[in-house]
Amino acid sequence: MSLFSVRMRSSREEQGTPVHISGAERIVAETDLERVAATFVQRAMQHKNGTPDFVNLSIERVCPEEIMSLEALPIQTCDVEDVEEGHRAAHHLLCEAGVSSESANFAIALLKAGPAPGGRVMRGAVLLDAEQPIRMEPDPHRGVRVSKLDWEPSVLESWCNGIGHLGIARPRVWEAIALASKVTAQPEVIAELCWSDDQSYITGYVASQQFGYVRVTHLKPLGSLIGGRVFFIRAGTDIQSLISRLEKQPALVDRLPTRPY
Ligand code: WAQ
Ligand code: MG
Ligand code: MG
Ligand code: MG
Known part of the structure; x- marks a missing residue:
């Protein structure tokens, strides 16, 4: 069976600058391509x-031998x-x-103000040195977009059944868990901080291999269009x-957490 990476990003031009609105990424079977693309x-259109005013949809064959196997991070709230x-x-x-206190404070202030120049949102994530608050991503307008990731369908189904009673078996949550699982699986990444740029969504998270995916129920005020992601990386990375692994290496969550939720 052929697998394909499907990616979407959308933006709107504001004062000559394309401003990110939304994006999404999945890995799907060829037979699911048309449905997922739709x-x-x-x-993109109903965000x-x-x-x-710009939507990019790309479809790319994934080589099965290259797929990295991921364990889902356990959840706490x-x-x-x-x-x-x-x-x-x-x-x-x-x-x-x-993470150092300085880098943690810097990241929180950055996501509060809008991480891209001019206080805008970024399409991707900030890479921040975990010791000193120094940004390491090559393009601070764009950031680093983690791509080529998804859940193995049967594992996602078991995950949804297992946590159904918590009422959070929703795409926003499982997409964030897949991303955080891929990101924190990289040995250079110590932790991730995230909150949404969607005006109606105020729960964010801190993820690390040590503590798993910890949802924090209020990280921004309702109505704010500002959010983002910061990946805290070891000095000397x-x-x-x-970046090449985060962007290009396909990864599938194919195992449930071995630790309890
Ligand atoms: N790679 C890197 N950065 C990304 C990616 C990606 N694939 N996708 C989104 N971002 C960055 C980008 O800067 C967005 O502005 C920001 O993250 C927020 O994206 O209840 O919905 O998709 O457990 O709006 C987390 C909590 C929700 C879920 C996160 O983020 C829960 C969310 P959004
Ligand atoms: Mg998202
Ligand atoms: Mg790690
Ligand atoms: Mg969003």
Whole structure:
């Protein structure tokens, strides 16, 4: 059976600059291509943050021998009352995972203000040195977009059945878990911080191999169009090699967490 990577990104031009609206990535069987491509076009055109004037859809064959096998990170939820408490919780989790207090604070302030120049959102993630708050991604307008990732369908089904009672078996959550599982599986990445740029979604997360995927229920105010991702990397990392794996190496979540949720 042939597998294909399907990617979508959409943007809108604002004052001469294309501003990212949404993106999505999957790995699917050839027989599912048309259906998934249609859902991606729909996702791009019906996004709550606005109607795009540019949509890029790409389809690329994936070589099965190159697929990296991933274990899904286990989930926990950290319930907080408000954004300030959420930021304190995220800071604490990041520091426990091995990120310096300075880098953790820098990342939180960056996602609050909008990580791209001019306080805009990025299509991809910021790469931040985990010791000193220095950005390492080559293009701070674009960031690094993790691509070629998905769940193995039967494993996703078991995962959904297993966590169904928590009410979070939804695409937004499982897509974020696949991404965080791929990102934190890289030996150079210590942790990830994320919150959505979707105005109606305020739950974000801190992910690490050590603590798994920890959802933090308030990381931004409702109505804000600003969000993003920061990957905290070890000092001395070969940036190009890391980026090439994040962008190009196909990866499938094909195992449930061995630790409890
Ligand atoms: N690679 C790198 N960065 C990405 C990617 C990717 N594939 N996809 C999104 N981003 C960055 C980009 O800067 C977006 O602006 C930002 O992340 C947010 O993306 O309840 O919905 O898709 O457990 O809006 C997490 C919590 C939800 C889910 C995250 O992010 C839960 C979310 P969004
Ligand atoms: Mg997304
Ligand atoms: Mg790692
Ligand atoms: Mg979004």
